[in-house]
Amino acid sequence: MEVMRHASTFLLPSSSEGTDYLPSSVHALIILNQRLPGFAPLLWERAKLRVCADGGANRVFDGMPEFFPDDDPGEVRRRYKPDLVNGDMDSIRAEVKDYYSDLGVKILDESHDQDTTDLHKCVAFVCDGQPILEKSNLCIIVLGALGGRFDHEVGNINVLYRFSNMRIILLSDDCLIYLLPKTHRHEIYIESSVEGPHCGLIPVGAPSTSTTTTGLQWNLSETGMHFGGLVSTSNIVREAKITVQSDVDLLWTISIRKQS
Ligand SMILES: Nc1ncnc2c1ncn2[C@@H]1O[C@H](COP(=O)(O)OP(=O)(O)OP(=O)(O)O)[C@@H](O)[C@H]1O
Numbered sequence: 001m002e003v004m005r006h007a008s009t010f011l012l013p014s015s016s017e018g019t020d021y022l023p024s025s026v027h028a029l030i031i032l033n034q035r036l037p038g039f040a041p042l043l044w045e046r047a048k049l050r051v052c053a054d055g056g057a058n059r060v061f062d063g064m065p066e067f068f069p070d071d072d073p074g075e076v077r078r079r080y081k082p083d084l085v086n087g088d089m090d091s092i093r094a095e096v097k098d099y100y101s102d103l104g105v106k107i108l109d110e111s112h113d114q115d116t117t118d119l120h121k122c123v124a125f126v127c128d129g130q131p132i133l134e135k136s137n138l139c140i141i142v143l144g145a146l147g148g149r150f151d152h153e154v155g156n157i158n159v160l161y162r163f164s165n166m167r168i169i170l171l172s173d174d175c176l177i178y179l180l181p182k183t184h185r186h187e188i189y190i191e192s193s194v195e196g197p198h199c200g201l202i203p204v205g206a207p208s209t210s211t212t213t214t215g216l217q218w219n220l221s222e223t224g225m226h227f228g229g230l231v232s233t234s235n236i237v238r239e240a241k242i243t244v245q246s247d248v249d250l251l252w253t254i255s256i257r258k259q260s
């Protein structure tokens with residue numbers, strides 16, 4: 001079974017080029033309709049593609065100038081211009097839509113589809129519609145996916161399962177989540193300056209009959225996990241490298257350290 005390696009190098013303040021353990025990846029950023037986290041400008045500058053999901057465009061329009069109170073808001077908005085706004089367009093304000101449209105931003109109205117979420121539409125666009133992005137080392141970072149309405153949060157997690165062959169990271173100010181597909185053994189390299197120590201391994205999609213880990217305070221050894229029984233929450237990272245192998249897709253979550 002092949003190894004899949006993971007590291008949250010994108011959160012490091014200095015450039016997130018490749019490391020010994022992980023080649024550099026290309027980032028696409030999707031901004032959802034929640035307050036922008038503090039590292040939004042940094043992630044924006046490093047991303048190759050920036051997509052706003054419907055009302056996420058309001059957050060960029062309103063929120064980016066707040067990060068630069070000494071700069072002219074119009075200048076900040078032109079600097080942080082998305083490549084695309086995609087969704088069912090029931091949350092983007094008319095003035096914001098017109099503003100970005102006038103700047104030449106592509107606005108993709110998919111209001112005919114009321115069976116998939118705006119995040120789903122954005123991920124599908126990044127996967128299917130962007131031949132310029134090399135998919136093998138593409139990582140999609142989703143801002144504002146957690147810490148809001150529970151139905152939205154579950155919908156966002158469902159997108160990880162629907163696109164389980166893609167690297168997608170759901171991010172908030174407090175934690176990040178991604179999927180560990182059962183097709184691989186996983187090595188997670190902890191960036192201890194920006195993440196941890198609290199973590200979890202959660203069998204959301206299906207119960208696990210056998211999961212094995214190393215590097216955690218409470219490791220699993222061919223252990224089963226299911227809702228109603230054991231799920232690994234409030235675990236603690238103990239080593240620089242965590243390994244995970246399971247018979248099901250698991251969610252990995254780790255706390256993000258408060259920025260000082
Ligand atoms: N409170 C929240 N918590 C988590 N994710 C959210 C929240 N609000 C919005 N999102 C995410 O941002 C995307 C765009 O949000 P937006 O408010 O434009 O959606 P929407 O289609 O209008 O949702 P709804 O009609 O259910 O309120 C959603 O698809 C969802 O992924």
Ligand SMILES: Cc1ncc(C[n+]2csc(CCO)c2C)c(N)n1
Pocket residue numbers: 088113114115116117118
């Ligand atoms: C069984 C079922 N439940 C809910 C919805 C509603 N829904 C799901 S995604 C979406 C778009 C949100 O931007 C909407 C309205 C549905 N279609 N089918």
